[in-house]
Amino acid sequence: xxxxxxVKRVPITGGKMVLAADGQALETKHLGFTISPHEECxxxxxxxxxxxxxxxxxxxxxxxxxxxxxxxxxxxxxILLRTNGEEWDAQSTAAAIVDALRAEEPFDxxxxxxxxxxxxxxxxxxxxxxxxxxxxxxxLKKIEVQEGRVxxxxxxxxxxxxxxxxxxxxLTVLEGLNLPRYPSVPGxxxxxxxPLAVVEPVRPEQRLEKLRLVVPEGQGKQAEILEGATxxxxxxxxxxxx
Amino acid sequence: MIVCFVEGDELSAQAVGFARAxxxxxxxxxxxxxxxxxxxxxxxxxxxxxxxxxxxxxxxxLLAHVAAVLDQPFAANVVAxxxxxxxxxxxxxxxxxxxxxxxxxxxxxxxxxTQPAVExxxxxxxxxxxxxxxxxxxxxxxxxxxxxxxxxxxxxxxGRGVGxxxxxxxxxxxxxxxGGAVGCSRVVTSAGWRPHTDQVGQTGTKISAxxxxxxxxxxxxxxxxxxxxxxxILAINSDPEAPILASADYAVIGDLHEVVPAISAELxxxxx
Ligand SMILES: Cc1cc2nc3c(=O)[nH]c(=O)nc-3n(C[C@H](O)[C@H](O)[C@H](O)COP(=O)(O)OP(=O)(O)OC[C@H]3O[C@@H](n4cnc5c(N)ncnc54)[C@H](O)[C@@H]3O)c2cc1C
Ligand SMILES: Cc1cc2nc3c(=O)[nH]c(=O)nc-3n(C[C@H](O)[C@H](O)[C@H](O)COP(=O)(O)OP(=O)(O)OC[C@H]3O[C@@H](n4cnc5c(N)ncnc54)[C@H](O)[C@@H]3O)c2cc1C
Numbered sequence: 001x002x003x004x005x006x007v008k009r010v011p012i013t014g015g016k017m018v019l020a021a022d023g024q025a026l027e028t029k030h031l032g033f034t035i036s037p038h039e040e041c042x043x044x045x046x047x048x049x050x051x052x053x054x055x056x057x058x059x060x061x062x063x064x065x066x067x068x069x070x071x072x073x074x075x076x077x078x079i080l081l082r083t084n085g086e087e088w089d090a091q092s093t094a095a096a097i098v099d100a101l102r103a104e105e106p107f108d109x110x111x112x113x114x115x116x117x118x119x120x121x122x123x124x125x126x127x128x129x130x131x132x133x134x135x136x137x138x139x140l141k142k143i144e145v146q147e148g149r150v151x152x153x154x155x156x157x158x159x160x161x162x163x164x165x166x167x168x169x170x171l172t173v174l175e176g177l178n179l180p181r182y183p184s185v186p187g188x189x190x191x192x193x194x195p196l197a198v199v200e201p202v203r204p205e206q207r208l209e210k211l212r213l214v215v216p217e218g219q220g221k222q223a224e225i226l227e228g229a230t231x232x233x234x235x236x237x238x239x240x241x242x
Numbered sequence: 243m244i245v246c247f248v249e250g251d252e253l254s255a256q257a258v259g260f261a262r263a264x265x266x267x268x269x270x271x272x273x274x275x276x277x278x279x280x281x282x283x284x285x286x287x288x289x290x291x292x293x294x295x296x297x298x299x300x301x302x303x304l305l306a307h308v309a310a311v312l313d314q315p316f317a318a319n320v321v322a323x324x325x326x327x328x329x330x331x332x333x334x335x336x337x338x339x340x341x342x343x344x345x346x347x348x349x350x351x352x353x354x355x356t357q358p359a360v361e362x363x364x365x366x367x368x369x370x371x372x373x374x375x376x377x378x379x380x381x382x383x384x385x386x387x388x389x390x391x392x393x394x395x396x397x398x399x400x401g402r403g404v405g406x407x408x409x410x411x412x413x414x415x416x417x418x419x420x421g422g423a424v425g426c427s428r429v430v431t432s433a434g435w436r437p438h439t440d441q442v443g444q445t446g447t448k449i450s451a452x453x454x455x456x457x458x459x460x461x462x463x464x465x466x467x468x469x470x471x472x473x474x475i476l477a478i479n480s481d482p483e484a485p486i487l488a489s490a491d492y493a494v495i496g497d498l499h500e501v502v503p504a505i506s507a508e509l510x511x512x513x514x
Contacts, residue, residue: 015461015485017337026337037428037445091315115302115318117444117464119332119339122318122351123306130310136279137376138303153382156299158390161276161378169376175445176438179431207315207344211327214338223477223493229501229508232476235492239474241396241420241453242509 001051001145004107005042006097006124007035007070009063010117023212025087035066037175038113044180045173046111047074049145054078054107056100058093060085064196071191072183078196079104089208090119094127096201101132103199109150112172114139121208129170136170137163141177243268245290247304248362253296255359257352261294262360264323269365276300277370277377282307284370292348297331301351314345319353334444334467355471389423391440396422397451397472399442400430401465403458403480403498407435412502413457419509425449427459443468457498461486478502 011031018027046053055070057063058081067078081096088096101107110132112125129136142153142160148167153160155174165171183191226232236242246261248254248269261267270288272281278300285293286308293308295301297319309316319331321338331353332339343350391397398417400410410424417424425442426435442449444467454472458479459465466489469475477490478498487493494501 013333013336013463015463015488017333017463089315091309091313094310117333118337120318120334121306121316122302123309123316126303126306127310130307135376138278139299154299156381157392158384160382160384162380162382163376164379165376175441179434179438208317209342209344211340211342213332214329214340216335216338221488221490223487223490226476226492226494228494229504232492232494232505233508233512235476236420236453236509237512239453241422242512 001049001109002054002105002107003046003049003051003109003111004054004056004101005039005046005070005075005111006056007039007043007066008113008116008118009033009035009057009059009066017215019213019215023214024210025213033062033065035070036113036117038115038173040180041175041177042111042113042173043070043073043075044178045143046109048178049109051108052076054104056081056097058088058096058201059083067196068191069183071194072187073181074187075194077194080196080198081201082198083201083203086203087206087210088203089206089210090121090123091127091207092204094124094131095204097124097128098131099201100199106168108167109145110134110168110170112170114172114174125170125172132170134168134170135165136172137165138172140171140173143171143173143177243290244292244294245270245285245288247271247285247293247295247301248365249296249298249300250362250365251296252359253298253301253354255362256354256357257294257296257301258362259360260352260357261292264292264294269362270368271365272370273367275377275379277372277375278303278307279375280370280373280377283311283373284368286311290347292350295351297351297353305349305351309349312347312349314347314349315343316349317341317343318351320350321353321356323348323350334464335470336444336463336467389421391423391425391442391447391449394423394449394451396420396453396455397425397442397449398422398455398457399425399427399459399469400457400498401427401459402429404430404435405458409499410435412499412506416455416502416506419506422451427465456486456490457502459486460484461489
């Protein structure tokens with residue numbers, strides 16, 4: 001099996017969203033970076049299925065960190081579609097991924113998160129599937145690879161819908177698919193010397209063009225401090241839940 | 243004409259409400275097994291100024307397919323539209339983005355619970371021939387014991403502060419007394435203390451309880467994204483500076499391993 005997993009570098013925001021002065025991005029000076037939990041599960045699943053696992057990110061040079069983290073978990077190599085840090089919309093992101101794939105031997109499985117952690121466009125995987133003429137199933141919490149096919153399950157409020165697709169296929173997954181491992185120290189050391197290909201795609205005109213970001217109202221309540229169980233139960237009674 | 247995909251649920255009725263504000267609406271749906279690529283091909287073939295759906299699993303999926311077929315931009319989870327400028331949700335609702343949608347037809351989904359629902363009126367059933375693409379083959383019911391996290395009236399949730407899988411005993415006890423469900427933070431699921439089905443948040447379950455009790459949870463924006471549907475939030479935290487106090491209505495400052503059992507005991511006492 002040859003499996004590609006697409007991951008996106010995003011900031012680890014803490015208890016509060018703080019915007020940069022121009023309102024165009026989050027202030028990330030003091031933040032660490034990660035990938036979406038959905039994508040962590042995609043990489044874990046790929047490593048469990050086995051074969052060659054390649055991770056791809058479109059992002060700034062620093063996105064190499066996220067690719068190395070995933071190589072530490074077991075991915076064999078990385079592809080970085082390096083940008084100058086400008087934002088790419090979902091259409092351009094998908095097009096750049098498709099272009100990069102033309103330079104590769106075909107993959108049997110291409111995995112995505114169902115939606116990215118930050119922009120949450122819910123679409124890059126589906127766009128890539130259409131461009132490559134591949135079947136796609138989204139929002140998965142279970143994947144079973146069988147001879148030339150994949151059987152998968154998706155949550156639908158208390159039940160699961162079952163889908164099947166012939167390989168090669170594009171799948172988008174959700175956290176809960178598996179419990180991703182933590183990278184080991186030897187894993188981290190090995191990751192440093194795994195191959196990383198760097199490509200510089202050209203950014204086309206943006207068709208979903210971000211103008212500014214806005215922090216919604218409602219952050220910054222002042223909690224009423226309760227002193228002990230008697231007051232808590234009184235509040236529960238007033239809310240009608242005790 | 244605005245084409246609006248509906249599924250006969252509350253979120254679809256909200257999407258129709260949003261669409262009506264843009265112009266005359268044709269509400270459409272499909273019969274038979276769900277087949278996203280085939281349904282989307284049929285939607286993409288409609289004459290429309292805009293194609294709209296709810297920001298549900300299916301709505302977002304169908305519109306992404308339509309966008310891929312038509313090679314047009316698609317704005318997911320929109321809360322407002324003014325000309326070609328959309329306001330849409332990022333980070334599970336912790337951030338909004340204003341963007342210009344350069345496309346025709348306009349393709350968008352409506353963020354859940356941001357618009358009033360309306361009567362959908364007449365719904366046209368479109369034809370979507372099976373094109374061999376993946377479709378829902380069968381439905382497996384899950385035997386879930388107890389109250390579902392999504393619909394529970396009370397959710398008692400534990401975070402890193404609970405300390406261990408066994409530590410959840412006090413959380414389970416209080417949830418049981420209140421007829422509620424147990425929830426948790428991502429730190430807890432990542433540590434393997436609770437299954438992911440218990441996780442509240444951006445990548446977990448979004449709850450709608452009357453009361454959410456967050457014990458030993460710091461209040462990261464990704465956690466609050468799942469909790470803010472609750473009418474009231476009570477935080478139990480040993481740190482008076484914890485960020486969750488800015489999202490909570492009530493707080494008890496203290497060690498959850500003392501506070502939570504004391505609440506259970508008080509509930510038993512008042513009930514006699
Ligand atoms: C350099 C750069 C700067 C950006 N700056 C900002 C910013 O300041 N603020 C902001 O909110 N957003 C920013 N973005 C996000 C940008 O809008 C998204 O990359 C783009 O819209 C992709 O769509 P999506 O995130 O909605 O993807 P979705 O369709 O929601 O993503 C689904 C899946 O597609 C894959 N995927 C998505 N994007 C990438 C990627 N870049 N590389 C690899 N796989 C990917 C992942 O598997 C993901 O789980 C930036 C992106 C880049 C590359
Ligand atoms: C893209 C993305 C998606 C995410 N999705 C989710 C999600 O869906 N759900 C989610 O929960 N997280 C999610 N996270 C993770 C999130 O950012 C936080 O890391 C996580 O919510 C923190 O969990 P916590 O509050 O249990 O732990 P911590 O942040 O470590 O907080 C522990 C708290 O417990 C308190 N405490 C400690 N001991 C006690 C005690 N004895 N009594 C009382 N209080 C005590 C501390 O004061 C502290 O406030 C996501 C992150 C990313 C980047």
